[in-house]
Structures are given as structure tokens and as C-alpha cells.
Amino acid sequence: MNRAEMRTIIIYASKYGSTRQYAEWLGNETGYPIFNIKDIQADIIKDYQRVIVGSSVHMGRLDISSWMNKHWHLMEDKPVILFSVNGTPPEQKEELQKILEFSLPKHILENVNYFPLQGRLIYAELNFWHKLLVKMMKKMDKHPGSNLVLEDYDNVRKENLVNLKNHIVSPAGMN
Ligand SMILES: Cc1cc2nc3c(=O)[nH]c(=O)nc-3n(C[C@H](O)[C@H](O)[C@H](O)COP(=O)(O)O)c2cc1C
Incomplete structure (x- = not known):
């Protein structure tokens, strides 16, 4: 079966909307349904052949990590695509690998196709604690993501999805 024909669900966790934006762009272009982890009855994953999971990153961790650990049994026999939305640029592979390893166990990481995407940070939109954290990190000049931009x-950008979109329509068996 061509990958493009697989019944696919998009599930995401997003604190400030950039991960939701990527999920919506993907959903609009493909017609795949989109669910926030806050609203989903995880059992519906059983009705799909493939899962796309998107997550924001805060303090060196994927915000979807506990949810994904808890519901992995519903996905483990299907192709799973994971995209993260982070301040760390995609070229900083070691930093991104640290985030992945801090967030998910090996048996999950070995069974997902991973795509890092760049996010956004608007200080004025952050909650009280995140504002405080950013202020503290700026002062200390020390934070979990080395080179993390705090301005x-x-x-x-929609174009950042190009590799992920190529992957989801490519013939099965190719990476
Ligand atoms: C308090 C705070 C901590 C963050 N920590 C990290 C981090 O450790 N690594 C990283 O790459 N990006 C980090 N970011 C950047 C976020 O990943 C980025 O803003 C992302 O777009 C958020 O996604 P969302 O809009 O879907 O919540 C952090 C942002 C904030 C506000």
C-alpha cells in the first residue's frame, strides 16, 4: 500500500500554539483528522493504520512524553511519525537527541520516524512561570538547551514540513 493511502491520525500537545499550527497545516493538506491530547479518547487510535504525533518542547522535554508512554501500546504495531517543535534548530542533532532521550524510552525512539521543526517564542504570551524561567535562564546564562535563544x-513556517510531508506520501519501505 502506498503510504499516502494509509488511514492516519494526527495527535499533538502544544502549550503556545506553534505545534498546533503545524498539526493544522498537515491536517488541512492531507485531510487527516487532528486531535489535541487534552480532547482525545486514546482508544480511537485503534481505528487508524498510522499515527503522527507532534509535541512542543519545554525544559528539555517533549510535552507529549507521558501521554505517549502511557498510550504506546495502542501505536506500537503501526508506523509512528514523531515531530517536535522546539527552539533548537534542526541542525543541532546532538541537542535534539538529548531531548528525545530525556523524553522517551529506547523502545519507543527506535520505532518512530522523527522530524524536528522550529518553533516560536513570544515572551509576552508566556505564562507566569515560563516568564520567570526565561528571566532566570537569561540571568544565569545556563539552561537545558545549550544555545537556546531567549529573545x-x-x-x-509551512515549508518546514516538507521532509515530513515527503515521508508520509512516499512508497512504504522507503525512509
Ligand atoms: C520556558 C521555556 C522553555 C523552553 N525550553 C526549550 C528547550 O529546552 N529546548 C528547545 O529546543 N526549546 C525550548 N523552548 C522553545 C519551545 O520549544 C518553542 O517556543 C516551541 O515553539 C513551543 O511550542 P508550542 O508553541 O507548541 O508550545 C522553550 C520555551 C520556553 C518558553
């Missing part, structure tokens, strides 16, 4: 930035 406002917005790198959320």
Missing part, C-alpha cells in the same frame, strides 16, 4: 523569535 522573541518566530520560525514557524
Whole structure:
């Protein structure tokens, strides 16, 4: 079966909306349904042949990690695509690998196709604790993501999805 024909569900966790934005772009282009982990009855994963999981990253961790650990048994026999949305640029592979290993066990990481995407940070939109953290990290000049940019930035672009989109339509067996 061509990958493009697989019944696919998109599930995401997003604190400030950039991960949701990527999930919506993907959903609009493919017609795949989109669910926030806050609203989903995880059992519906059983009705799908493939799962795309998207997560924001905060303090060196994927925000979806506990949910994904808890529900992995519903996905483990299907192709799973994971995308993260982070301040760390995709070229910083070691840093991204640290985030993955801090978030998910080996048996999950070995069974997902992973795509890092760049996010955005708008200080004025952060909650009280995150504002405080960013302020503290700036002062200490020490934080979990080395080279993490703490000034406002917005790198959320539709084009960043190109590799992921190529993967989801490519013939099965290819990576
Ligand atoms: C308090 C805080 C901590 C963050 N920690 C990290 C981090 O450890 N690594 C990283 O790459 N990005 C980090 N980021 C950047 C976020 O991943 C980025 O803003 C992302 O777009 C958030 O996704 P969301 O809009 O879906 O919540 C952090 C942002 C904030 C506000």
C-alpha cells in the first residue's frame, strides 16, 4: 500500500500554539483528522493504520512524553511519525537527541520516524512561570538547551514540513 493511502491520525500537545499550527497545516493538506491530547479518547487510535504525533518542547522535554508512554501500546504495531517543535534548530542533532532521550524510552525512539521543526517564542504570551524561567535562564546564562535563544523569535513556517510531508506520501519501505 502506498503510504499516502494509509488511514492516519494526527495527535499533538502544544502549550503556545506553534505545534498546533503545524498539526493544522498537515491536517488541512492531507485531510487527516487532528486531535489535541487534552480532547482525545486514546482508544480511537485503534481505528487508524498510522499515527503522527507532534509535541512542543519545554525544559528539555517533549510535552507529549507521558501521554505517549502511557498510550504506546495502542501505536506500537503501526508506523509512528514523531515531530517536535522546539527552539533548537534542526541542525543541532546532538541537542535534539538529548531531548528525545530525556523524553522517551529506547523502545519507543527506535520505532518512530522523527522530524524536528522550529518553533516560536513570544515572551509576552508566556505564562507566569515560563516568564520567570526565561528571566532566570537569561540571568544565569545556563539552561537545558545549550544555545537556546531567549529573545522573541518566530520560525514557524509551512515549508518546514516538507521532509515530513515527503515521508508520509512516499512508497512504504522507503525512509
Ligand atoms: C520556558 C521555556 C522553555 C523552553 N525550553 C526549550 C528547550 O529546552 N529546548 C528547545 O529546543 N526549546 C525550548 N523552548 C522553545 C519551545 O520549544 C518553542 O517556543 C516551541 O515553539 C513551543 O511550542 P508550542 O508553541 O507548541 O508550545 C522553550 C520555551 C520556553 C518558553
